[in-house]
Amino acid sequence: MTASHPVRPDASPLLRKERFLLPDGILYLDGNSLGPLPRHVPERLDGTVREEWGQSLIRGWNEHGWMDMPRRIGDRIARLIGADPGTVVLGDTLSIKVHQALSAALEMRPERRLILSDSGNFPTDLYMAEGLIAELDRGHALRLGAPEDVIDRIDDSVAAVMLTHVDYRTGRLHDMEAITRAAHAAGAVMIWDLAHSAGALPLDLAGLGAEFAVGCTYKYLNGGPGAPAFIQVRPDLIDAIRPALSGWLGHAAPFAFEPSYRPGEGIERMRVGTPPVLQMAALDAALDLWDDVDMDRLRAASIRLSERFISEVEARCPELDLASPRDPEARGSQVSFRHPEGYAMMQALIADGVIGDFRAPDLMRFGFTPLYLSEADVVAAVDVLERITRTRSWDRSEFRARARVT
Numbered sequence: 001m002t003a004s005h006p007v008r009p010d011a012s013p014l015l016r017k018e019r020f021l022l023p024d025g026i027l028y029l030d031g032n033s034l035g036p037l038p039r040h041v042p043e044r045l046d047g048t049v050r051e052e053w054g055q056s057l058i059r060g061w062n063e064h065g066w067m068d069m070p071r072r073i074g075d076r077i078a079r080l081i082g083a084d085p086g087t088v089v090l091g092d093t094l095s096i097k098v099h100q101a102l103s104a105a106l107e108m109r110p111e112r113r114l115i116l117s118d119s120g121n122f123p124t125d126l127y128m129a130e131g132l133i134a135e136l137d138r139g140h141a142l143r144l145g146a147p148e149d150v151i152d153r154i155d156d157s158v159a160a161v162m163l164t165h166v167d168y169r170t171g172r173l174h175d176m177e178a179i180t181r182a183a184h185a186a187g188a189v190m191i192w193d194l195a196h197s198a199g200a201l202p203l204d205l206a207g208l209g210a211e212f213a214v215g216c217t218y219k220y221l222n223g224g225p226g227a228p229a230f231i232q233v234r235p236d237l238i239d240a241i242r243p244a245l246s247g248w249l250g251h252a253a254p255f256a257f258e259p260s261y262r263p264g265e266g267i268e269r270m271r272v273g274t275p276p277v278l279q280m281a282a283l284d285a286a287l288d289l290w291d292d293v294d295m296d297r298l299r300a301a302s303i304r305l306s307e308r309f310i311s312e313v314e315a316r317c318p319e320l321d322l323a324s325p326r327d328p329e330a331r332g333s334q335v336s337f338r339h340p341e342g343y344a345m346m347q348a349l350i351a352d353g354v355i356g357d358f359r360a361p362d363l364m365r366f367g368f369t370p371l372y373l374s375e376a377d378v379v380a381a382v383d384v385l386e387r388i389t390r391t392r393s394w395d396r397s398e399f400r401a402r403a404r405v406t
């Protein structure tokens with residue numbers, strides 16, 4: 001931080017930075033992709049491994065409530081997304097939760113054949129829809145609109161509208177209320193993917209009335225790599241939907257070992273198989289941090305950080321073009337800038353201790369998670385970005401070599 005970039009006194013992180021185990025010398029602007037490690041998680045996880053697994057062995061399922069984790073932790077997520085208790089369950093990956101929501105939605109509208117999404121959706125959501133269409137083989141089709149006019153494409157041929165609230169590339173926000181209202185007016189089922197929303201901004205799923213919401217917990221919620229995903233179902237539908245992935249732990253009586261499937265009571269029917277207990281334990285511990293977070297304050301802090309970032313970058317790195325909405329109300333908690341050499345620039349930034357990521361073809365993406373980032377961090381990150389762009393230190397073959405994960 002330099003004297004020319006004054007930082008306001010209210011610009012500290014929402015939680016103490018020490019509550020996370022962040023490496024020294026790193027400015028982490030990628031908590032939107034993989035949240036950092038809360039400091040208390042390793043010890044809690046160690047207890048789950050050594051005491052629960054190690055000492056209780058198979059008794060742990062009952063003694064330590066392992067079997068209840070998907071539902072119990074689901075209630076903790078419910079609070080963060082404004083959903084009612086008993087409407088959220090954890091398990092599997094987000095791709096699987098998309099499949100579950102979409103297959104249930106299509107069955108709710110058997111006379112309709114269209115799934116409407118947009119070209120800004122994350123590919124796995126679209127791929128899962130394609131796979132489901134092929135598997136059902138009943139003449140369904142996936143229609144993709146531009147994000148701006150997807151609302152105008154909703155009509156009474158649409159069975160399900162399936163959208164990601166915050167665009168993973170640009171951070172553009174969909175108007176959840178308006179789109180959900182339009183879907184319902186046309187008789188379509190609404191599915192929201194909250195991958196980049198949960199833990200990023202306040203949500204009111206209970207008030208929204210969308211039939212389904214899905215999301216992941218390793219991004220803003222800090223559950224760790226591979227943390228389980230969640231699905232939320234509108235309360236009045238829970239006992240009516242038929243799970244397509246009819247695994248034994250979604251059965252009404254798993255330990256009756258009946259030969260035929262009967263869906264379980266309540267949201268538990270969206271469970272499939274054995275829960276990943278260690279991942280659940282890490283997530284459960286990480287969620288303790290969230291007990292101290294007010295989502296409205298979080299959103300206000302996130303906007304302060306992203307606004308500061310945009311104004312600093314535009315003033316100091318003129319060759320970068322803003323790819324995110326300029327209006328903070330139209331943006332999630334991430335900001336992207338465009339540059340033809342964005343990949344090499346991002347590698348140079350990472351080499352200098354500022355971690356963001358890259359999304360093809362030319363987006364440098366930065367996430368702003370106010371739990372541990374301050375405005376001073378944002379300014380310090382732009383100091384590095386400015387130096388890299390001025391000196392062209394990114395212009396080296398080693399920074400152009402593409403890694404498997406970008």
Ligand SMILES: *Cc1c(COP(=O)(O)O)cnc(C)c1O
Nearest residue numbers: 093094095122124164168193195
């Ligand atoms: C991150 C993300 C996913 C990831 O899906 P996984 O199956 O958990 O790997 C899916 N959809 C969206 C919109 C995402 O942002």
